[in-house]
Amino acid sequence: MSKIDFLKTFIKDRDVASITPTSLHCVKRVCTHIDFSKDLTLVEYGPGDGVFSRFILGKMSANSKLILIELNEDFYKHLKDTIKDPRVEIHNTRAGDVEKALSPELIGNVDYVLSGIPFSFLEKSRKRIVLTATKNILKEGGLFLAYQTSGHLKKPVMEVFGNLETEREILNIPPYLIYRVVKNGVR
Template sequence: MGTITYIKNMVKDKYIASITPTSIYGVKDVCKKIDFSKDNVIVEYGPGLGVFSTYILDNMTKDSKLILIERNNDFVDHLKKEIKDSRVTIYHDSAEVVNEALAELGLTEADYIISGIPFSFLTKDIRDIIIESTYNCLKPGGKFLTYQTFFQKNRYLREGIEIRFSRINDSYCFLNAPPLKIHEGIKE
């Protein structure tokens, strides 16, 4: 179901950039960097069909908040239909609006920002704006968690993260098709 929906949508929208949702192993590898015992504000860029979103909702506290920012109209419709949870707010927009999205909810900072968006498809200007806004929205100690296919060149994402985040941990998830490269940028 996920793969068919992705392929159908990718024909119309190149920014989906994948033919299948992230595997549960990929989701767990990224989400193990989140401390789910605390109340958190978590933002997700590019939730797609919501594989990360549902895992996060299953694990986060009742007073945590999850903000989803997705630019594809069909995926937004799907998320609105499938996710009925008062802890979630869904924005049909692009990741650059993260500041405004938090402000609309009366929030100024997030604990975690997770991103699955294809940075290699964005212009350098947009990439820089997204990384800068992400950094500014995170609390000290907050994390920017990104995952990309393993063959993506560092110039599209990691080098941008390096400019803002002085601590970055890299890892790989091989139980995903294709394997994922995961960056954990920590705000000092």
């Protein structure tokens, strides 16, 4: 998708929350937290035009699985039209409904959840729904990785997961705070 089309999608839908896709520099930085040497199940919330998804597909093994959860219909259609890879599943739904989208055997067995959705737009109760669903689908020791514009997610993450680490990435528009959260303790 061109940068102009991304911008048009942003203008139509406030939940897109960013005028441009994440920079490749930032994508690589977030993905340093993913161990691609193993077969993985990875869920991505808010893939947008697929800038993370394509990078991840280039790195992950033939037996890995990538499940995309995208609310915006234009982005969903774009992903469907342009990503033809048997390792990928694409759902047009909201992150809070991820448990309904995933097949039952994946619940509690996901290695990584990567999220670009604007949590700051969600009410407190919706934030909690998304975080609790995320915890439910992750396996023990699984990682939740989120890139956000600020530290607003620290409190709700601590309430649901009880741990977090953050790092700042300024080489992006907007600059992001990257959250690294473990399900139940140390990885």
